[in-house]
Amino acid sequence: MKKRVRPIIIGNWKTTPATLKEACTFVKQLEKHISSSEKKLANPHYLLAVPDIYVTSLLPLTVHGEIGTQNISGATIGQATGLVTPSMTASTGSTFTLLDHSEVRSRHEGDVTLSTRVALSLKAKLLTVLCIGEEERDPTGKYLAELEERLKETLSQVDRELFNNLILAYEPVWAIGNKEPATAAECFEVIIALRRALASLVGIDHAKKVAILYGGAVTDETAVTFLQEGGADGLLIGRASQEVLSFTTILKRVFARA
Numbered sequence: 001m002k003k004r005v006r007p008i009i010i011g012n013w014k015t016t017p018a019t020l021k022e023a024c025t026f027v028k029q030l031e032k033h034i035s036s037s038e039k040k041l042a043n044p045h046y047l048l049a050v051p052d053i054y055v056t057s058l059l060p061l062t063v064h065g066e067i068g069t070q071n072i073s074g075a076t077i078g079q080a081t082g083l084v085t086p087s088m089t090a091s092t093g094s095t096f097t098l099l100d101h102s103e104v105r106s107r108h109e110g111d112v113t114l115s116t117r118v119a120l121s122l123k124a125k126l127l128t129v130l131c132i133g134e135e136e137r138d139p140t141g142k143y144l145a146e147l148e149e150r151l152k153e154t155l156s157q158v159d160r161e162l163f164n165n166l167i168l169a170y171e172p173v174w175a176i177g178n179k180e181p182a183t184a185a186e187c188f189e190v191i192i193a194l195r196r197a198l199a200s201l202v203g204i205d206h207a208k209k210v211a212i213l214y215g216g217a218v219t220d221e222t223a224v225t226f227l228q229e230g231g232a233d234g235l236l237i238g239r240a241s242q243e244v245l246s247f248t249t250i251l252k253r254v255f256a257r258a
């Protein structure tokens with residue numbers, strides 16, 4: 001597959017920072033760091049998946065970035081206390097959302113099936129970052145077939161024409177929040193399997209539209225390896241995106257002019 005022109009670098013803030021004031025300071029500092037080194041960078045860009053309640057305050061502070069959310073419900077307008085609908089999220093200026101992150105999955109909160117939430121999110125015109133990854137690896141490679149199967153189940157109802165706005169994030173659950181990421185070779189193997197599953201589901205042309213990212217224990221040291229050797233079109237970064245200096249370092253390394 002032709003390499004994408006610009007890697008997709010997404011920070012996942014989870015439940016950080018502690019206050020809106022800190023969140024605003026973070027984005028201002030991040031923008032300052034990017035602007036001051038812009039001459040050395042080629043088209044720098046970032047996405048930040050932030051707590052819903054911070055979105056509208058952060059949006060006006062971004063110049064090189066986009067703000068999105070970490071989950072979306074399948075709620076519709078009406079009587080669902082505590083939930084936010086996909087159209088509400090889109091209307092605040094969020095351009096994207098994560099879906100089915102393993103930390104969300106483990107809370108079993110889904111109000112409607114994942115496949116319905118993917119469809120609703122895409123229909124609301126949100127760039128939809130669907131997370132997928134194995135809990136653990138078995139020596140015979142059964143996890144690959146299981147991931148392919150899960151992907152097919154999740155996407156079989158989704159209109160192919162909406163695939164332009166779909167991104168997959170391969171996040172092995174055993175790497176998330178841990179010290180060791182997958183190796184570039186382990187990442188590559190799964191990305192190829194996911195591409196194959198997509199192609200058999202919707203045909204090669206639609207499959208090609210879908211970027212596949214890697215996430216799980218990415219640091220400023222390892223970020224570029226996943227893009228260059230792991231076959232990833234971008235990165236989904238937790239801890240290293242929650243600290244302004246490490247996130248800036250990643251952006252500088254990824255977008256350094258060749």
Ligand code: PGA
Binds near residue numbers: 215239
């Ligand atoms: P991590 O988290 O980079 O801290 O491992 C990744 C994620 O949860 O998306």
